[in-house]
Each structure stands twice: as structure tokens, then as C-alpha cells.
Amino acid sequence: MQSVRGMQDILPEESKYWQYIHQIALNILESANYQEIKTPIVEARSLFERSIGEETDIISKEMYTFNDRAKRALTLRPEGTASIARAILQHNLCANNRTQKLWYFGPMFRYERPQQGRQRQFHQLGIECYGSNHPALDAEIIYIAWSILSKLQCGQVVLHLNSIGNSKERQMYSEQLKQYFLKYIKNLDLRLVQTIHKNPLRLLDSKESKLHEIISGAPNILQYLDNNSTQHFDLVQQYLTDLNVPFQVNNKLVRGLDYYNNTVFEFKTNALGTQDTICGGGRYDSLTQQIGGNPIHAIGWGMGIERLIILLKNHIDIINKPPCIYIATQNTNYIGYSLRILPVIQQYNLKYEIDLSGSSLTKQLQKANKQNAMICIIIGEEEITNHTLTIKWLEEGDQKTYSTASFEQLVPVIASRYKDKFTQNIYKAYSTCL
Ligand code: ATP
Ligand code: MG
16 A cells, blocks of 8 residues: 555654754744644635635645535645634634734645645645734744744745735736736737636746746736835835845735735745745735635745755754663563663653663663663663662763662762763753653
8 A cells, every 4th residue: 555646654754854843933933922723624615715716726726625424515724824714713713802823733735746845735834913914013924934944944045025915906906917918818828818817916926937038027016006005015124124034025926825915925945946935925814804704914824844844954964862771681571670760761851762672682782882872771680680780881881780779869870970961961962852
């Protein structure tokens, strides 16, 4: 049996990178006072149709939809934003103008052609902030994404920033854009012509090479923004400068989903070929209204974890921590004696490996060395008879036998040898905590 096309196992070697991202992101999100939200993987199909937009790639060709036994049309979520908007309304989380700062991490599903950086099951880390349309919030959430990417050391990413205005401004701009693209209709195939009629904005960030030259001469959306939208965009840029976040304004950036207004942004890299966006987001002040509730100001972003990991691997190598303590038992009949050490080790969060192979002590010691353990606890026939255990320091090679009247003395024995180092380096290097 094989996993389903486009859906991958995440094996232990890979998991280290996931944990690393999780840990760094969590620290930054905690500091910014964000809280985790988890929503179901399955939602009503109509939720996505109404929010993401019928003419988008996701709805027109990428959704995993099926009917359940009661003939409900259900969908494996293609993204997190719509589900969280539903949850906000369903649980009245923004009652009395309360703000909500939420983060999520989980699998998303899109029926796309699998390739490097593009799977059918992929994962996103994202944040959603509800309850304010202040441009400082736009800058702050971008700053959070930027901080996470910088702290992760994933190489150079460039922040592209744009404003797509409100729906009225966008409509006017769309019309102008349509007229512009229609001038080139002779050179374009039917699919592109249909997009010109249905949603010309979508063509602006098209990856189609024959469109590049045409797009470069297209009208600029910023000329269609009114005072409010222009001021909002100017302030976002000002605040980003205050936060020392480098960015470049990219008037061709429109994003692939329909619910955005005003600020949109993407963090891009040139290390991943065409799958070049690591994180994308924007403002969506009318999303809750589109799915049947009151309008609530909101803004957020989503980060593709698999793409991020491809980048990370170019820059850092995360290795598994070795076990600190290797427990070698000469005769497995006495393994119960060895097991009694485990609660003591666990109390100090040290990593251990207990050898159940029954092979010779020499072989077990070789394995302990190979695994780069710091010490090997040896339980031989003699230790059992005398109620002792032997601690062998693997790097230095010396060993000493201790009475096991109290196993509790075990870790202090290790600690006293390495005094200062124990709490800092050694503890960090061998602890089971990240
Ligand atoms: P793309 O243009 O690459 O299709 P998108 O605009 O569809 O991206 P978003 O909906 O903005 O992507 O999702 C946010 C992020 O999630 C993307 O920037 C990307 O890092 C990641 N992502 C999106 N689709 C996939 C996928 N099929 N496989 C892996 N990662 C993905
Ligand atoms: Mg896509």
C-alpha cells in the first residue's frame, strides 16, 4: 500500500524541522498574546464557496468535496481563514467589540498537481486578528510573520506589499483592467480570455510567461484608491518602516482568494522556483458578512510549512539530541532492576535509552558510544548481587560503582561532576524538552 498521491508521511527525520518551527513560532505568538484555535478539518462546502469566491482556483478545481451519508456536501478545508470566521460567528467570539488574536496550525487539502512545494495535503501555520481596522495592526501582523521567518533562519525572503482597495475601487479598477487586457485578446487562449471577463485581477499575478509583458504595461491599482484607502496604505508602510521591516510595494500582487480588501502581502523567496510564496495574507473586513454574519474587521496570514522546510534545510541542519543515559543490563532477567532507574531520570527530563537486546555488555557499551550518550549505566550480575549500579563516563572512560539504596542520588551524581555545565549546556543537549 502507498500513501495517497500528493499526501506525504512526515517521518522522524523530518519531524525535527516541524518541532523547530512550532517552537519558534509559538514563542513569538505567545509574546504577541495570540491564542490557539482548532477547527474541524471538514466543513460545509458552502462555507468556502461563499468566502473564497466561485471564480477562484480553489473553488473551481482544487476542492476535496464529498457527500456524507445524509447527502450533506462537505469539503476538506483548503485553508483556515473561512473556518475561523465561521467559528467567530458561531461562538459569538467578538461580542461587545471584543478583539480576538488567534493562531492555528494544521493540514489543508487542495487537489493540485503534486510537485516540489505543492502537495494535496499540506500544512499551514496562520494567524487571524479580529476587531480592528487600524493600519498599525496590518503592520504588526506582518511584523509577526517577518519575526518568525527571520528567527527561523530560512534565508532571504522578500516582503511584497500592495493595497487592493475596497470593493468599489476594485470594481472600477477591474473594469479598466478588463478593457486593457481585451486589447491583447488575439494572442490569448480561451481560458485566459474567460478569466479576463470573469476576474481580470487574477491575471496580474499569473505565472503564464506570455502574459508577463502585457501585465507589465497594465494600469496600476493605486491610482484607483480613494483618500481613505490611500491613507491606510501609506500608514501601513510608515508603521512597517517604524518596525524596521523591509518591504517592496508590488502593484501586481492581488492574492488568489476573493475575500481580501486593502492590504495584501506575500513573503517570497527565489530559492523555490515557481512555488515561491512562503506566506500570504491580507485584510478581509467583509468576510464574516459574506458568510452570513455582521461585518467584523479582520486581517491574517497563512504560512506553508512544507515550503518553509525546503528552505530551512538549505540553511540549517537539525540533528536529534542523543540520549544522555544509556542503560545496559547484562542479563535481561534482571531488567526489572534497571527499570527502577527510569522514574528518576524522567524526573530530571533527561533523555535515556534502555537496551533490551540481551547482547553482551561490551556490545551494549559500543552501542552507547555510537549513540553519543554521555554515560552508560551498567547493571551486571555483580551490581544485582550487591545492590549497586555502575556509572561509566563514556567520553572520559572512567567508571564508578554506587549503592542503589537510593536511586534518587543518581542524577545529583551526574550533576556534581559537571556542576556548572549541567544546568546549561549538558542539560540542554540531553534534555527531552526542546
Ligand atoms: P500558490 O500561488 O503557490 O498556489 P496560494 O495563493 O494558492 O499559493 P494561499 O492560499 O495564499 O496560497 O496559501 C498560503 C500558503 O500556503 C502559500 O503561500 C504556500 O506557502 C502554501 N500553500 C498553498 N498551497 C499549497 C500546496 N498545494 N502545497 C503546499 N503549500 C501550499
Ligand atoms: Mg494555489
